[in-house]
Amino acid sequence: MERIVVVGAGHMGSVVVRGLLDGMPQVEVVIVEPSAERRATLDSRAEAVAAYEPRPDDLLVLAIPPQAFDSFADGLPHGACAETIVVSIMAGVRLETLASALGTGRVLRAMPNLASRVGQSMTVLCPGEQVPAAGVDRAKAALSVIGKVLVVQDESLLDAATAVAGSGPALVAYLAQSFTDFARGAGFTPDDALLLTTQVLRGTADVLAEPAVTPQSLYRQASTPNGTTAEGIATLREHRVGESVRTALEATTERARELAG
Ligand SMILES: NC(=O)c1ccc[n+]([C@@H]2O[C@H](COP(=O)([O-])OP(=O)(O)OC[C@H]3O[C@@H](n4cnc5c(N)ncnc54)[C@H](OP(=O)(O)O)[C@@H]3O)[C@@H](O)[C@H]2O)c1
Incomplete structure (x- = not known):
């Protein structure tokens, strides 16, 4: 069964998880949330865990604050994400930074917006060069549960996308x-x-x-x-x-x- 792991159960993470549970019932959804108190409040249809245990064929969605990213990446075993498709919705964390901290080029950046909570996000998605077409398709399908997804190849467009679509x-x-x-x-x-x-x-x-x-x-x-x-x-x-x-x-x-x- 396809597994999608969402790291961070804050505003965006919870919205993505709810969208996945409702829109992709065939997928196993896991939420990584360190706070036991918050884990107890999460939708019971998803498995909530305190720490990420990587599987090579995971689609990993990073919905943590940008300032929490380094410690998340440092906590992963070496090479753990080499085969994983990683979608970051963290504002302002570049593909190069993601790739070097996670040890994989299979990284994508996404910029969703607050209309995701009513399933009407305009999400702009930019894949790194090493992401296979099937990986882009998987990421696009996962983000489509919160609204429309536009794929762009030029990462510099994400700054303008942050203004027009994000803000x-x-x-x-x-x-x-x-x-x-x-x-x-x-x-x-x-x-x-x-x-x-x-x-x-x-x-x-x-x-x-x-x-x-x-x-x-x-x-x-x-x-x-x-x-x-x-x-x-x-x-x-x-x-x-x-x-x-x-x-x-x-x-x-x-x-x-x-x-x-
Ligand atoms: N909100 C938006 O409209 C929006 C739009 C586009 C992009 N984004 C991006 O989406 C990301 C999340 O934003 P948000 O508004 O959802 O923030 P948020 O409500 O603060 O949620 C962040 C969540 O991540 C958790 N977290 C922190 N470190 C973690 C770790 N190492 N492992 C697992 N979980 C961890 C936090 O838990 P604790 O509270 O227990 O620390 C919190 O539940 C940010 O990077 C932001 O730039 C947000």
């Missing part, structure tokens, strides 16, 4: 706050203001996912000359909102680059 939900939520604030100010209850905003976000995302629709085609189509939407778009342009968002994404990308060293 994306929080950045969009910041903008959404202005919608709810405005609706509340106009007299809607907080619940109704949130309903208006979330349904607009969901509906817009669904329309954008239709064939041949782009953000630009959507807002142009909605902007009849001298109409209400055109007035709003013109005001956004006047206040250079597009440029502000681009600058924020550049700053986020730069921070991701700095943190990865």
Whole structure:
């Protein structure tokens, strides 16, 4: 039976484990979590262990904080991961660092986002050069339980992916706050203001996912000359909102680059 081992039962680890248990029932799922107290709270369908005991054909998912990685890698027997496919979701830990600490080139980096908790992550996955195609497929299938997965070959794209997809939900939520604030100010209850905003976000995302629709085609189509939407778009342009968002994404990308060293 295929075995997937998730190391770290925090926010992301728990979400991945739940997704695997629900979405890949044919797979044996193991969680590595040193805290006995936390192990006792985990889903009983998965085996919870205090330390990782490697098996060559494991798919290993590292969901620990980046600062815990060195001690995790140091604790493994020499060569233990040589044949293992290792997927790291740790922000900012480069493929080279993973490979050298784990003694294997069969490593992949993934950047999921917080929408993983509702099965709607946009996860960007970058395999190291030595990962066989079957290993990429296994990693992609495992991460698909938390949402969509885009595979890229160029690791430098992960910094921008961290900004657009990793931080994306929080950045969009910041903008959404202005919608709810405005609706509340106009007299809607907080619940109704949130309903208006979330349904607009969901509906817009669904329309954008239709064939041949782009953000630009959507807002142009909605902007009849001298109409209400055109007035709003013109005001956004006047206040250079597009440029502000681009600058924020550049700053986020730069921070991701700095943190990865
Ligand atoms: N949260 C997000 O939206 C998000 C998005 C993209 C990437 N990530 C990445 O995902 C990783 C996990 O993030 P998180 O938000 O889930 O953090 P978290 O909630 O702090 O969870 C980390 C978990 O790892 C455990 N842990 C620490 N050292 C360990 C070890 N040696 N062996 C096994 N377990 C160990 C911690 O246990 P203790 O608490 O007992 O120390 C904790 O349960 C991070 O590297 C982060 O960069 C997170």
